[in-house]
Amino acid sequence: MQHVRNGNGESGIPALDVVGVSHSYGKKRALNEVTFSIRPATFAVLLGLNGAGKTTLFSLISHLYDTRHGAIRIFGHEISRTPGEALRRLGIVFQARTLDLDLSVYQNLSYHASLHGLGSKEARSRIDAVLETVEMSGRLHDKARSLSGGQMRRVEIARALLHRPPLLLLDEATVGLDVQSRAGILANIRGLVQKEGISAFWATHLIDEVDCDDHVVVLVEGNVAANAGVKDVMRSTGTKSIAEAFSKLNQKATATASEELP
Structure with a gap:
């Protein structure tokens, strides 16, 4: 890992x-x-x-x-x-769901990475790492709306970890x-x-x-x-x-x- x-x-x-x-x-x-x-x-x-x-x-x-x-x-x-x-x-996971359901897992995380000033190469490396950490590597290109509630939450946790807080x-x-x-x-x-x-x-x-x-x-x-x-x-x-x-x-x-x- x-x-x-x-x-x-x-x-x-x-x-x-x-x-x-x-x-x-x-x-x-x-x-x-x-x-x-x-x-x-x-x-x-x-x-x-x-x-x-x-x-x-x-x-x-x-x-x-x-x-x-x-x-x-x-x-x-x-x-x-x-x-x-x-x-x-600080990395934050709010009570309310905050993923964009019409975007893929990768797009949701990539957008967040850009807010933290990460370049595309570094962002992809970190996205792969955090998705592996939350056991969601296989869902990279799936739309967020196709995920279960638990899977959405894991992606939100991955997103909170992107900037390594x-x-x-x-x-x-x-x-x-x-x-x-x-x-x-x-x-x-x-x-x-x-x-x-x-x-x-x-x-x-x-x-x-x-x-x-x-x-x-x-x-x-x-x-x-x-x-x-x-x-x-x-x-x-x-x-x-x-x-x-x-x-x-x-x-x-x-x-x-x-x-x-x-």
Whole structure:
């Protein structure tokens, strides 16, 4: 297999550093003083119920929204001050499908490569490499609309890897997929973390997508309720599974909110 990236060269700096980030929609606060960091070469999960603030946080990290309260740094580059340097180190897979269905897999990836200033020869080399990485080499000239949901997602992951970012951001990447497709994509991303030394920040509301060796950031109603290895979260909550810990953290937040009501 051709490697997409051999390490990131910035191992002494957090892959992602989020410090005191808050965000509101009018009077409704979506994120409240969110703080955590992710080490390089780590598979980290952003776990939260729908509406917990995951997509808002990802929109801030990817610079779709401006960061007005707090700071977000990608390998030391603050997104609000040096967005070009920060985003160059970031590959993004959005929740919504974003392939052009009328173009082939190659055309979709080639267009993205041109946005990153890659020449045709270099682009083809990288396209071949990333498609091999996500096990989609045989579909190079197929129209995107002919692919299954899982295959489309793999192509989107390949596209996110084209410019060789050391950090991948994936927002509910398995939404709408069957169990087998979900497991395959998760295994693929975890394999990239282990073999290529990249970092992955995986947002999900599905407990079964969290592995016991993952780092997990639990987001509850816009607040960080836990930020540690899965085993440490279980230990601190006195639970025997991450599902039980997640439930307990959400119940605690609901109880606290109820107590604060007048």
